[in-house]
Amino acid sequence: MHRGKGMKFVGDSRVPATREKFIPKDYSEYPGKTEPFWPNFLLKEWLVGAVFLIGFLTLTIVAPSPLEKEADPTDAAYIPLPDWYFLFLYQFLKYDFASGDYVVIGTVVIPGLAFGALLLAPFLDKGKGRRPHQRPIAVSMMLIGVISIIWLTYEAVAHVNWEERAEMGKIVEEVEIDQTDPGYEIYSNQSCINCHGGNLEGSPAGPTLVGTGLTADEIADIAVNGVGGMPAGQFNGSDEELQQLAEFIASYSEEGGH
Incomplete structure (x- = not known):
């Protein structure tokens, strides 16, 4: 007699054999429709999990999560975004x-x-x-x-303006500013320091001046005519002072400064 053929399974003697809805099915009559939990089913689960884990690790290596600068609670211009x-x-x-x-x-x-x-x-x-x-x-x-x-x-x-967000969260390398430079004195006296920070690192009121890639002539033009949210007429010194200020800032326009 084949395994399971002609047999009735009753889990509790108080359940009549005629009440078939309480009797579990005999899966031996359905070959290929069932399998043992160990090792067949569990091995398949492990294989699927391993493929997913390898794919996930590969993704983290190929496209790592972007990093931003250190969080600044005083930066009211920064707009946070969730994942x-x-x-x-x-x-x-x-x-x-x-x-x-x-x-x-x-x-x-x-x-x-x-x-x-x-x-x-x-x-x-x-x-x-x-x-x-x-x-x-x-x-x-x-x-x-x-x-x-x-x-x-x-x-x-x-x-979302993703370019603007990337600029807001850009990691700026800290550089040592030569505060004995005559251009730095002009930078402070012209109130540039109020918006761009004591180390040219920028603030909610103005962007960083380190690593901008601007030339001295471009910086001088911006100081006089303004750009973006910076209005014209911010600089009110002499032409010589303007040149000194522009050359001072331009010396830090490349990444790493001097």
Whole structure:
């Protein structure tokens, strides 16, 4: 007699053999449909996990996470961004109905309803079918969630000036500034130090002047005519002082300065 043929499995003598819904199936009648947990099933799980781990490690080596300068709590101009997998929540909190006076709705109520709906999905749709059209409630809720996350993430990425962010978070090599240079005295007296810092490192009011790549003539033109958020007429000294200031700053325009 074949293994399992003609046998009835009853786990408890109090369960009548005629009540078949309490009797486990005999999987020996379905060759290839089942396998032992050890080592067959567990070995497959380990292999899949190893492939994922190798792929993840390769990704971290090929495309390492970008680093930014040391965090400065006094830098009010810096706009922090969450990791990419939280960008959809970051974008969601920009809308009027989820921010300001309604921030509790955006941070607690709506996310709570969304995650609660996902948890209740198996109980709201008890269909036995496995095809998408046989599970309309569960499939609809999942599609709404996926589409919302993709759209909000796209909106967050599309409205970020990535070049400006890279410049804000750029790691600037610290250089030793020669404060005995006559140009530094002009730099201080002309109030350049208020916006660009005592070591030309920059501040929320003005960018760093180290490693800009600008020539002395370009720096002199900016000091007189302004650029970007810097208005014209900031320099009010003589032409000789302007030249000294421009040459002093230009000496640090290359990476590493002097």
